[in-house]
Amino acid sequence: MKILVTGSTGKVGSRFVPHLLSKGHEVHILVRDRLKAQPLVDLGARAFVGDLSQPDTLTPAIKGMNAVVHIAAYFRTMNDDEGIIRTNHSGTLNLANAAIESGTKRFVFTSTGLVYGSGNPYPARESDPCSVEGLRAYPASKVAAENDLLQMSGLDVRICRLPFVYGAGDPHLKEIIPYFKTFKHHPGTRMHMGHHLDVAQALLLLLQCDGLQGETFNVADDAPISCYEIARSFGMEADAFDPTVPPPANPFQNIMDISKLRTRTGFRPLVPSFHVAQDLDIL
Secondary structure: OEEEEEOOOOOOHHHHHHHHHHOOOEEEEEEOOOOOOHHHHHHOOEEEEOOOOOHHHOHHHHOOOOEEEEOOOOOOOOOOHHHHHHHHHHHHHHHHHHHHHHOOOEEEEEEEHHHOOOOOOOOEOOOOOOOOOOOOHHHHHHHHHHHHHHOOOOOEEEEEEEOEEEEOOEOHHHHHOHHHHHOOOOOOOEEOEEEHHHHHHHHHHHHHOOOOOOEEEEOOOOOOEEHHHHHHHOOOOOOOOOOOOOOOOOOOOOOEOOHHHHHHHOOOOOOOOHHHHHHHOOO
């Protein structure tokens, strides 16, 4: 399969592209910095310099491709709502329109489990309504992009809502611990995570399985873990939390139901829990 991947130099994309190449796929990558993409080029990917905000730069990368996996997203700068929306919503639509114009129908979009509210008395399901109201700019931009993608004709859209992704040398997990106090997380607050190996597995399944047009899927592991356990695994539990923060009112907050992905694609987590990743030394 010939596949264009965006976000290939980010945490998820830089681990997913080598996985695709190892399976024998022809991979184009859309990058803003060709030098940063050199390790992937050395593995066999073909780099195209472009920007999601500049539609005319997208066509050369997507021409002749069978599918797009759109991973690129703007998240880290929390005080740039305009930039987040421009990249995650408008940029996604620019890419989708370029795909339609180029005749590339299959379009896998990586969204986020943050689109769900906190009131469900059960793990969040794909059928649960998601509204931009009350959401931070990042998940709100993803909801808006999801909704617009599903209304576009000429695209075989598959949406993958990611958990907190970790592993394979990614420093993301340790980096998030100082934010437990910033975001008022209680030690018992649970996070639903997914290892890079399982994100790659899910994305590949959504690329290859037929009959998934217009469908949304949660991906995560089998064992949500407390913030305390994460902090303790790095020896940072003593200073990671504000002791005045009350325990979470809803034990299902931040937890996703992955039964649909299992049933429709045969997905089974290769790394079913953070503790297994620790035991296998694949953090």
